[in-house]
Amino acid sequence: MTGFPIFVRELVAYARRPRTYVFQSVFLALLVLVLIPLWPPSGQGRSGAEIAETGGLIFQFGGYLQVILLALLAPATTANAITLEKDKKTLDVLLLSDAGPFAIVWGKFLSRLFNLAFLLFLTVPLLFALLTLGGVGAKAIGVQFAILLAFAVFGAGIGVLLSTILHKTSSVLMVGYGILAAILGGPGLVEQLGLYSVPPGQYALGAAYASPLYDMIYLFRTSSFVATESFPLHWWVCPAWCLAGGLVCVTVAGFLLPYATSIDRILSFRTVFERFDAMTERALGIFRRKAPEGAPRPTVGTGNPIYWKETSINTIGRFRYWWRANLALLAFMGISYLAFKPMLGKIEFHKVTVAVLGGLIMLLLTVIAATTVSSEREDSSLILLATTPVECATYVKGKVAGILRNTMFLIALPFVHVAIFIGVGVIHPASFFLLMFAIPAAAATAVIQAIFVSLLFPTTLRAIMAAILILVLESALPLICCLPSFNLPMSCYFFVEPVGGLGQAFAATSQGNYLVAMGLAVVFSALTQIGFSVVIYSLISSGFDRYIGRAA
Amino acid sequence: MIETRYLTKVYKDLVALDKLSLTIDQGDIYGFIGPNGAGKTTTIRILATLLRPTSGQAFVCGYSVNGQAKHIRRKIGYVPDEFGVYEDMSVTEYLEFFASLYEITGKDRKRVIRDVLELTDLSYKKTAEVDSLSRGMRQRLALARVLIHDPDVLLLDEPASGLDPRARIEIRELLKELRNMGKTILISSHILSELSELCNKVGIIESGKLLFTGTVTEILSKVRSNEIALVQVREAPERAAAALLEHDLVIRAEVLADREGWIEVEVDKGADDVSFVTRLLIERSFAVLSIREQEIDLEEAFMQVTKGQVA
Numbered sequence: 120m121t122g123f124p125i126f127v128r129e130l131v132a133y134a135r136r137p138r139t140y141v142f143q144s145v146f147l148a149l150l151v152l153v154l155i156p157l158w159p160p161s162g163q164g165r166s167g168a169e170i171a172e173t174g175g176l177i178f179q180f181g182g183y184l185q186v187i188l189l190a191l192l193a194p195a196t197t198a199n200a201i202t203l204e205k206d207k208k209t210l211d212v213l214l215l216s217d218a219g220p221f222a223i224v225w226g227k228f229l230s231r232l233f234n235l236a237f238l239l240f241l242t243v244p245l246l247f248a249l250l251t252l253g254g255v256g257a258k259a260i261g262v263q264f265a266i267l268l269a270f271a272v273f274g275a276g277i278g279v280l281l282s283t284i285l286h287k288t289s290s291v292l293m294v295g296y297g298i299l300a301a302i303l304g305g306p307g308l309v310e311q312l313g314l315y316s317v318p319p320g321q322y323a324l325g326a327a328y329a330s331p332l333y334d335m336i337y338l339f340r341t342s343s344f345v346a347t348e349s350f351p352l353h354w355w356v357c358p359a360w361c362l363a364g365g366l367v368c369v370t371v372a373g374f375l376l377p378y379a380t381s382i383d384r385i386l387s388f389r390t391v392f393e394r395f396d397a398m399t400e401r402a403l404g405i406f407r408r409k410a411p412e413g414a415p416r417p418t419v420g421t422g423n424p425i426y427w428k429e430t431s432i433n434t435i436g437r438f439r440y441w442w443r444a445n446l447a448l449l450a451f452m453g454i455s456y457l458a459f460k461p462m463l464g465k466i467e468f469h470k471v472t473v474a475v476l477g478g479l480i481m482l483l484l485t486v487i488a489a490t491t492v493s494s495e496r497e498d499s500s501l502i503l504l505a506t507t508p509v510e511c512a513t514y515v516k517g518k519v520a521g522i523l524r525n526t527m528f529l530i531a532l533p534f535v536h537v538a539i540f541i542g543v544g545v546i547h548p549a550s551f552f553l554l555m556f557a558i559p560a561a562a563a564t565a566v567i568q569a570i571f572v573s574l575l576f577p578t579t580l581r582a583i584m585a586a587i588l589i590l591v592l593e594s595a596l597p598l599i600c601c602l603p604s605f606n607l608p609m610s611c612y613f614f615v616e617p618v619g620g621l622g623q624a625f626a627a628t629s630q631g632n633y634l635v636a637m638g639l640a641v642v643f644s645a646l647t648q649i650g651f652s653v654v655i656y657s658l659i660s661s662g663f664d665r666y667i668g669r670a671a
Numbered sequence: 672m673i674e675t676r677y678l679t680k681v682y683k684d685l686v687a688l689d690k691l692s693l694t695i696d697q698g699d700i701y702g703f704i705g706p707n708g709a710g711k712t713t714t715i716r717i718l719a720t721l722l723r724p725t726s727g728q729a730f731v732c733g734y735s736v737n738g739q740a741k742h743i744r745r746k747i748g749y750v751p752d753e754f755g756v757y758e759d760m761s762v763t764e765y766l767e768f769f770a771s772l773y774e775i776t777g778k779d780r781k782r783v784i785r786d787v788l789e790l791t792d793l794s795y796k797k798t799a800e801v802d803s804l805s806r807g808m809r810q811r812l813a814l815a816r817v818l819i820h821d822p823d824v825l826l827l828d829e830p831a832s833g834l835d836p837r838a839r840i841e842i843r844e845l846l847k848e849l850r851n852m853g854k855t856i857l858i859s860s861h862i863l864s865e866l867s868e869l870c871n872k873v874g875i876i877e878s879g880k881l882l883f884t885g886t887v888t889e890i891l892s893k894v895r896s897n898e899i900a901l902v903q904v905r906e907a908p909e910r911a912a913a914a915l916l917e918h919d920l921v922i923r924a925e926v927l928a929d930r931e932g933w934i935e936v937e938v939d940k941g942a943d944d945v946s947f948v949t950r951l952l953i954e955r956s957f958a959v960l961s962i963r964e965q966e967i968d969l970e971e972a973f974m975q976v977t978k979g980q981v982a
Contacts, residue, residue: 424771432760500755503816506719507772508744 125218125226133234146192147241150184167253174252175339182263182335185242189235189267190303191591193274194281194295195584196234200227201282201372201379202291206497210379220376228279228369235271239264262338262354269358269365270331274299276365276372283372286383288580289490296482296587303332308471328356395447425514429491429521445528452532466617469536469546476533477558477611481565481590483529488522488569489586493579511660519566530562533611544618549634553614553641560645561607564652565590571655610644613637672697672824672855673718678727680713680879687713689879690727695857695872697823700850702870703859704973710879711859712752715828718857719749732823745773748817752829754809762788762804762812763797766819773820787815791845807838814845825849827858831865843869867969875976882976890972897922898938899965900945905958908932914955915948932960 133139201224204210213223246260277298281291306326324344327337334357337344341351375382384390462468495501504514523530533554540546569586576582593605614637673695680688688710695701703711716722717729720740728735734742757765763784770780788794791811796804804812810830817825830846831839843865849856850869860866866873867887874884883890904911912924912934923937938945945964952959 424768427771428757428768432757432764498755498757499751499753500757502721502751502753503749503755503769504772505721506744506747506749507769508741508774509772 123222123226123229125213125223126229127226129226129230130233133230139234143238143241146188146238149188150181150242150245170252171254173254174249175254177252178246178249178255178259178263179335179339181242181246182267182339183332185239185267186270186303186332186335189239189271189274190296190299191587192238193235193271194278194292194299195580196231197228197275197278198282198291198295199288199578199580200224200231200279201376202286202288205286205380205383210376214377221370221373224279224283224369224372224376228275228372231278232272232275235275236268239267239271258350259338262351263335266331266334266338266354266358266361269361272365273361273368274365276368280368280372280375283375283379284382284386286387288578289486289494289583290387292580292583293483293486303330306330306333308475324353324356327351327353328360331357331361334358423513423517423520425509425517426521426524427517429518430524448528448532449535452536463540463543464545466545466615469540470612470615472536473533473554473615474608474612476536477561477607480526480530480533480558480562481607482587484522484526484562484565485569485586485590486583487526488518488566489573489582490579491518491522491570492573493576493582496577497579515567515570515656515659518570519563522566523562526562530558533558537615547616547618549637550615553637554611556641556645557607557610557614560648561605561610564605564648564655567652567655567659571659574659605648610641614641672699673701673729673731673857675714675718675729676727678714678717678729679725680710680717680722681725686879688717688724688727691876691879691881693874693881693884695855697855698853699872700846700856700858700870702863702866702873702969703857703876704861704863704866704873704969705859705876706977709876711876712828713879714876715749715826715857715859718743719747719826720744721749745820746822747824747826748820748822749826750810750813750817750828750830752832754806754813757801760801761798762793762801765801765812766815769816770819775820783819783821787818790818790848791815792841805838807834807841810834810838810842811845814842814849818849823855825854825856825858827856829859829861831860831862839865863969863973873969875973877977887969890969890976893972897940898942898945900936900938900948901927901961901963901965902934902936902948902952902959903930903932903961904934904952905932905960907957908934911952911955911957914957915951918947918951920947935965 201210204213214220218226243264246264247257249255249260250257274295278291278295281295282288285291285294306329310326324337326333327344328334334354337351338354341349344351345353456463459468492501495504534551537546537551537554541548541551568589569582572586572589573582576585594608595606616637673693675691675693678688678691679686691710691714693701703714705711713722717724717736718731720736720743723737728737730736731743732746734746736743757768760768766784766787767780770776770783775783785794788797791814793808793811793815796808801809801812814830827846831842834842839862846856846858846869858866858870870887872884872886873890875882875890883893885893902911908926912926915921915924915934915936920939920942921936922939923935925935927933927935936945936948938948945962949959949962
């Protein structure tokens with residue numbers, strides 16, 4: 120234990136937890152469940168070429184799936200690496216020991232990386248089984264493994280760095296997911312928005328260099344990146360920077376660790392909000408004769424006290440000039456129109472924009488709602504609430520209404536966007552009404568579902584992870600049962616239609632029939648979501664005392 | 672007011688409470704004492720409707736914790752061992768928030784808040800942020816919070832834990848006031864000297880089992896099988912001890928090595944008092960400088976009971 124005590128302690132702790140093995144089994148089961156249906160049946164007279172093609176496909180999908188799972192797991196396994204020590208007030212004790220900040224961050228990083236790498240190694244037998252099918256070579260398997268391992272290093276590194284400089288585990292998760300999502304999906308989004316296009320005959324390696332997901336695509340479809348290459352020669356660029364980036368992150372975290380508490384205070388959402396608050400107050404003060412002394416907070420009054428607490432006390436709600444943040448959001452939106460000016464006339468741009476906003480809404484609402492009960496548990500205030508006669512309905516309605524009010528402007532953004540471009544004549548007016556059904560129902564469902572998850576799980580990290588996992592699984596529903604109800608980005612994408620070419624997919628039908636079909640789809644979706652919300656609410660309601668007592 | 676019958680709580684392999692039966696009458700101040708992990712907090716949490724018992728029953732103000740939690744919550748005030756902090760909430764807002772949860776509105780709310788702030792001597796802090804208060808003030812605020820809806824029963828889990836001596840004394844005085852107001856209080860604490868001053872009944876719990884329940888006088892008399900006297904003689908304490916041992920009522924007489932001339936004398940329960948010790952020594956020509964009866968306190972009683980010396 121003398122060489123690397125933090126690493127050994129963390130590793131031993133992981134090994135002792137039964138959930139480590141459950142987690143590994145679930146990871147492997149998920150991969151097998153997805154890949155086995157693709158496995159070619161034997162003895163059906165299929166040619167070797169056909170079987171090899173299937174082998175190649177399994178390899179591809181397995182790779183994509185692993186990258187996405189790594190992006191979900193890497194921040195989750197590292198988010199509380201340092202934040203937990205801060206919460207338990209053990210960071211100072213560690214820093215005062217002989218270990219030193221670098222041993223602490225490297226110990227935390229390596230132990231968590233070990234677990235991520237272990238998950239990857241679990242898939243090795245599966246990958247090599249693919250060799251029996253053909254269509255994939257050992258070299259390709261090795262390259263894919265290197266890309267995944269390097270991405271795991273980067274994900275774990277960024278997680279440890281964020282855990283050092285941010286105060287809350289939930290903040291680490293949100294920022295971490297944002298960064299990894301930007302890296303994985305960024306090239307695709309940029310291309311989709313038409314900001315990046317490669318002239319014919321030229322290299323399109325930028326995306327493969329930047330994103331491990333695109334590096335995988337490059338690995339599988341080399342010729343679409345470089346016409347003359349049969350095996351990707353530049354595959355190493357992305358893993359190289361991922362590896363270097365991850366190691367740099369951990370080293371920087373080591374330098375910053377002694378100042379972690381001061382840094383997280385500066386970078387906390389609360390501090391950022393307060394600075395923004397002061398800044399906007401000064402900026403708007405130009406238009407006033409006299410700047411106000413500070414807006415008084417609304418009193419509890421006779422309304423729902425939980426709603427009052429959510430909108431007056433919590434991090435977002437307490438923001439005294441809350442509307443100013445939303446004004447800034449609108450200003451940001453206006454500026455982005457200038458940046459994307461050439462794209463504003465294309466319907467694809469608006470479809471992607473509204474879909475991205477839909478995804479953001481779902482993700483943010485889920486994270487906020489999943490932390491709402493667990494944060495009360497962590498500051499020991501839930502226990503006080505649990506011994507008051509507050510009713511389940513008051514509690515849940517207060518929470519849902521409070522969260523929706525706090526994020527109201529974010530929810531309104533797609534409507535504002537669509538309304539503007541309906542006015543300009545780019546988007547069909549029906550899109551607005553379709554979104555009116557789709558977004559509020561999905562938002563309310565996401566909130567109530569995440570509150571339920573938050574009641575069930577003992578820590579913020581687990582609550583957020585579970586809520587996001589449920590969200591991801593629900594979003595995958597359309598792939599297996601053609602039910603777009605729970606996939607808001609997909610719904611948003613389809614509901615935004617152009618004025619001239621409404622329902623291109625149904626060109627043979629009349630526009631009227633197409634509109635009726637879309638209307639029925641959105642009503643069905645909304646009703647499904649409302650029904651789902653009622654079921655969850657009944658669940659919470661029936662066992663409210665049990666859940667809240669357990670949570671407290 | 673509070674009654675538990677064979678109350679049992681099991682967490683996987685751990686029996687946190689083992690058939691605990693106790694009764695606390697109206698107006699009682701019941702001190703609940705026991706080592707860490709004995710089951711005090713589990714009992715209080717069950718009574719506060721936060722936990723469900725594995726088996727057995729518990730009643731508060733006649734309502735069962737199994738199924739009548741809502742009624743109980745209106746009758747109790749619970750102060751947990753950890754203070755629930757709301758960031759950026761002032762003392763008045765904090766109390767207003769909890770008053771609204773108990774559906775106290777309008778003028779009543781203002782009056783009640785003013786009264787509890789006065790009672791807990793926090794009026795001058797009413798605009799201060801909760802998270803800026805000292806631990807002692809927070810504990811007073813916690814008591815103010817539980818008094819808002821004028822509960823009949825107060826469940827206080829280690830209310831003086833981590834407080835400095837001044838804050839402890841302030842809390843103790845506040846609890847005395849609540850006792851005078853006729854509240855029934857169940858209080859767990861490690862500071863036994865304070866409990867003996869405050870409580871009329873005590874319960875000693877260890878490993879989930881209630882080892883003793885009764886009045887403070889009862890436990891002291893139960894623990895004390897014989898009287899103990901401390902006598903100081905001018906010279907030859909060894910000889911004096913030997914002389915004392917000749918008396919029928921003296922069970923033990925030991926010279927205290929660390930205190931010059933002092934002898935510890937254990938006298939049979941049958942003796943009216945220990946005055947005969949002085950007489951005996953004077954008769955044998957020993958110069959007695961001092962004699963006093965050794966006081967037994969709750970702390971000692973606790974130590975003996977939890978060692979299993981009293982069943």
